[in-house]
Amino acid sequence: MKTYKLTVFEKSGEKLLDEAFQAGDDAAAKGSGKQMLTDKGYEEKTYRCTSPAGKLILFQS
Numbered sequence: 001m002k003t004y005k006l007t008v009f010e011k012s013g014e015k016l017l018d019e020a021f022q023a024g025d026d027a028a029a030k031g032s033g034k035q036m037l038t039d040k041g042y043e044e045k046t047y048r049c050t051s052p053a054g055k056l057i058l059f060q061s
Helices: 026-040
Strands: 002-009 015-023 046-050 056-060
Touching: 002 026, 015 026, 026 046, 026 056
Parallel strands: none
Antiparallel strands: 002 015, 002 046, 046 056
């Protein structure tokens, strides 16, 4: 398992969420990240999800 990081921001730059989670690969992390965004009601906010290597898995500005 690898550790991915999901961060959600307000337009002002304030962090709303900064959470690490485990996933087996990038595809699983993308699904988990989308689910976390939906569950917390952040799907319309600015967000990014990065892999342990720094690769952007999810991004919305």
